[in-house]
Amino acid sequence: MLPVRIERIVSLAPNLTEIVYAVGAGDRLVGNTDYCDYPAEAKQLAKIGDTMHPSVERIIALKPQIVLVSTASQLEAFTKQLGQQSIAVYVTNPGGLEEMFSSMTAFGEMFETSAEAARATGDLRKRSDAIATALRGVPPVSVFYQVAGEPLYTIGREAYLTDLVKRAGGISVTADVPDAFPRYSDEAALSAKPEAIILPTGGSMGNANSAVASPLRDSPAVRNNRVYKINDDFLSRPGPRLVDGLEALAHALHPEAFK
Amino acid sequence: MITQEKSANAGYATFRKAFGVCAVLLLILLIVFVAAALVGSQRLPLASTLCALTGQIDCGLSSEQRAILFDIRLPRILLAGAVGICLATAGAGYQALLRNPLAEPYLLGVSNGAAVGTMVALVFFGTREWSRPVMAFAGALAATFVVYRLARGRAGATPERLILAGVIVTTFLSSGIVFITTMMDATRIRSFTFWLLGDLSGTTSSLLAITLLAALIGVVVLALNARSLNLMMLGERDAFDLGVEVGRVRITVFVAASLLVGASVASSGSVGYVGLVVPHLVRLTFGSDNRIVIAASALAGAAFVILADTVARTIIAPRELPVGAITALIGAPLFVYLLKRR
Numbered sequence: 001m002l003p004v005r006i007e008r009i010v011s012l013a014p015n016l017t018e019i020v021y022a023v024g025a026g027d028r029l030v031g032n033t034d035y036c037d038y039p040a041e042a043k044q045l046a047k048i049g050d051t052m053h054p055s056v057e058r059i060i061a062l063k064p065q066i067v068l069v070s071t072a073s074q075l076e077a078f079t080k081q082l083g084q085q086s087i088a089v090y091v092t093n094p095g096g097l098e099e100m101f102s103s104m105t106a107f108g109e110m111f112e113t114s115a116e117a118a119r120a121t122g123d124l125r126k127r128s129d130a131i132a133t134a135l136r137g138v139p140p141v142s143v144f145y146q147v148a149g150e151p152l153y154t155i156g157r158e159a160y161l162t163d164l165v166k167r168a169g170g171i172s173v174t175a176d177v178p179d180a181f182p183r184y185s186d187e188a189a190l191s192a193k194p195e196a197i198i199l200p201t202g203g204s205m206g207n208a209n210s211a212v213a214s215p216l217r218d219s220p221a222v223r224n225n226r227v228y229k230i231n232d233d234f235l236s237r238p239g240p241r242l243v244d245g246l247e248a249l250a251h252a253l254h255p256e257a258f259k
Numbered sequence: 260m261i262t263q264e265k266s267a268n269a270g271y272a273t274f275r276k277a278f279g280v281c282a283v284l285l286l287i288l289l290i291v292f293v294a295a296a297l298v299g300s301q302r303l304p305l306a307s308t309l310c311a312l313t314g315q316i317d318c319g320l321s322s323e324q325r326a327i328l329f330d331i332r333l334p335r336i337l338l339a340g341a342v343g344i345c346l347a348t349a350g351a352g353y354q355a356l357l358r359n360p361l362a363e364p365y366l367l368g369v370s371n372g373a374a375v376g377t378m379v380a381l382v383f384f385g386t387r388e389w390s391r392p393v394m395a396f397a398g399a400l401a402a403t404f405v406v407y408r409l410a411r412g413r414a415g416a417t418p419e420r421l422i423l424a425g426v427i428v429t430t431f432l433s434s435g436i437v438f439i440t441t442m443m444d445a446t447r448i449r450s451f452t453f454w455l456l457g458d459l460s461g462t463t464s465s466l467l468a469i470t471l472l473a474a475l476i477g478v479v480v481l482a483l484n485a486r487s488l489n490l491m492m493l494g495e496r497d498a499f500d501l502g503v504e505v506g507r508v509r510i511t512v513f514v515a516a517s518l519l520v521g522a523s524v525a526s527s528g529s530v531g532y533v534g535l536v537v538p539h540l541v542r543l544t545f546g547s548d549n550r551i552v553i554a555a556s557a558l559a560g561a562a563f564v565i566l567a568d569t570v571a572r573t574i575i576a577p578r579e580l581p582v583g584a585i586t587a588l589i590g591a592p593l594f595v596y597l598l599k600r601r
Contacts (some may be wrong), residue, residue: 053441151453151460151579177577183453185300186331186460188577191323215331 005046006065006111013051013070015094015239016103017042020068022240023108031062035204038233038241054078060085066110068092092223094238096160097128097167097246103239124243128167131250134257135169141253143170144194145223149213152189156182161235164242168249169257170196189215196228196253197221203233208256228252277551284350284558288340288396291562295569296335300576301327337471338462339568339582340561342530343537344474347560348553349516350534351541354483355488355549356512357421363535364520365398367421368428372402373517373524374455375432378439380525392469396521402428403513456531457583459568466526478557480515484508485549492549530564530583532590537563540593563589 010031017036020029027038027169030183031046033054048058051071056078057069066088071074079089090110094100101121108117143165147153155161156177165172173192174184201210212219212227219229230252234245251258297308303324310318311328320328346364353369364370376398377391384390405597409424440451450455481488486506490498499505523530537560538552545551567585 146500151458156578174577178575179578182578183580185572185577185579186335187299187301187327187572190331191301218326 004065008062008064008067009068009111010048010059010062010064011036011068012048012054013068014038014233015100015217015237016068016070016092018237018239018241019094019100019104019107020111022120024112024113024120025107025111028111030064031059035202056081060087066090096163096238097242099160100238100240100242101125120240124240126191127243128246131167131246135189135254138169138254138257140166140169140171142173142175142193142195143191143198143253144189144196144216144219145198145200146209146213146216147200148188148209149211150257152184152186152213153181153182153214154189156180160238163233164246165198168246168252169254170249186213186215189213190217190218193219195224196226198249198252199227199229200232200235201229203231205232269355273548273550276545277554280545280551280555281538281558284555284562286567288558288562291565292336295339295565296332298569299327299332300573300579303328334462334464334467335459335568335572336565338467339460339565341467341470341474342459342523342527343414343533343560343564344478344557345470345519345560345563346485346530346533346558347520347537347563348474348478348481349523351538351549351552352488352516352519353534354510354538355485355492355552356509358494359422360539361422361535362425364516365529365531365534366429367406367425368432369399369401369406369517369520370524370529371429371432371436373521374529375401375435375439376401376521377525378409378451382439382442387462388465389469392466392473392522393523395525398516399517399521399524400514402432403517407513427484442536453581454582457528457586458552459527459582460572460579462526470522470526473518474557475517477519477522478553480511482550482553483514484511485553488512488549492547505506528581528583529566530586532586533560533564536586536593537588 007028007031009020009025009028011020011029012033014036015035017029017032018038020026021039021042026041029045031048032042034047034050036042036045046058046062048062048117049055059082065089067082067090069089069091070093075091082089092103092106094103101124104117104121108114145155145161145165154174154177155172156174156179158180162172162175173194174182177184197212197216199209199212201208210229212222216222230245230248234241234248293312296312297303297305303320308328311320311325350363353364353367354360358574373395376394376396380390380394406421406424406428409423409427419450436455487503490501490503491505491508495505538556541552541555541559545555564582564586567589568582571580571582571585
């Protein structure tokens, strides 16, 4: 680990930005991406581009001691350039609730805010445990999670969202499909007959993905009016608000369990 | 090389040959069409599906199976066919007109022109569906016009200059596409990458109708100019001396080909290699008389894309591949083989 206290942090992903704030190190964040919009203070920071195309020049100009990265896509050249400026790079890409908690703990240690990180993690765990308790013994609802409608994308075996849906008392009808976000066949979607459909939309997605894809329009979910729009920022960013996503999913799928 | 047939007898022979070629290809297309309708990510009962395809109502298919067959599978197969007709025929037209075997909608930048048009339509008039084919046609036409103007030297447009101009326009438009994608949000980029590689799913009936109509118009117009194109393959000057209105034919072919490319790109993105491989196969098999090549390319192109899309939607079911990946996968090695064999 680094020998000195970290005072200047740059985050290259919205979920990592949210984790930094959650563990109480937000005041030491000096730069983040165009998409980092939560909490509100994050919007005021210097912007370095987006996750996939960060501006190395701007990052260096911000003189961070550490850069938090969620994707390894351009890591090699990128790390080398930052290394030459004695800037450390920390890669973490939490895949799901448990890994997100681990990232929070790791950030707490790294930024020397372990107590606050533990408190925040504990609160979030309590909320997710409460969901588990409320749903104990409740039969699961079959769910189609529509990542995008045209063309149709869903969640597959490797997506942490498949696990999140399960924790929320659902069972994704595409849980066994290989890949994290498979391009899904229209025919298979028509045959899937989910009891509920989740549309992640809103937040930084705007009103994209707010309509059910055409092969699903005759599904039991649509006929029984069980289509739920959930803020995509809760679900697609594996950060502290994943628990908000879990709660929203659970309340949508099992309103009877939360009366 | 083309030999000029003057006697009525020779004309009749060509007609008979064209008729025979088309009959054979039509039969192949029919077989491919039925085979494609029988397979998909969901298994349908064979006998009942065949029965339903003949138009009978009571074949024992459940309403869900009917929906899969008639609302999802058949429209997609029809679109694949229309796109195949468009791209293969446009390729045949460009190759004859430019006397260049490499002339192809993609290499000339016409497809990219149509893609930029479609993207502009999506960004600025997202909700109006008709704007996509219209803008794609405009984009294709503009790209064709620019390429042709760039290619025109003092000695007229040589085939070499034209291809070079096409490469320049293609690269320019490619950066345009990259620029437009950076202005979009992440979720739309994902659908766009899929679309750019060619995607035949999720078509609407109006887009399908527009593509079929454009295919019909384009093929008829090109077929009507096939004889002039034959003469122009001897050289534009010779053709002019033989009474061909070279300028008029050129404009007509460019507009018709742009219409074909525009319609196909607007409905399904960029499906590569079709315009290159299909006319080549056709010429190798049936000779290079454009009166045969254009009609045969249309039918063979339809069969080729339907076949490729059937692979794309079944090979890793219930997931899908973009059809453009399959056409390139089949097209590129086939093309190399054909070149080597000659």
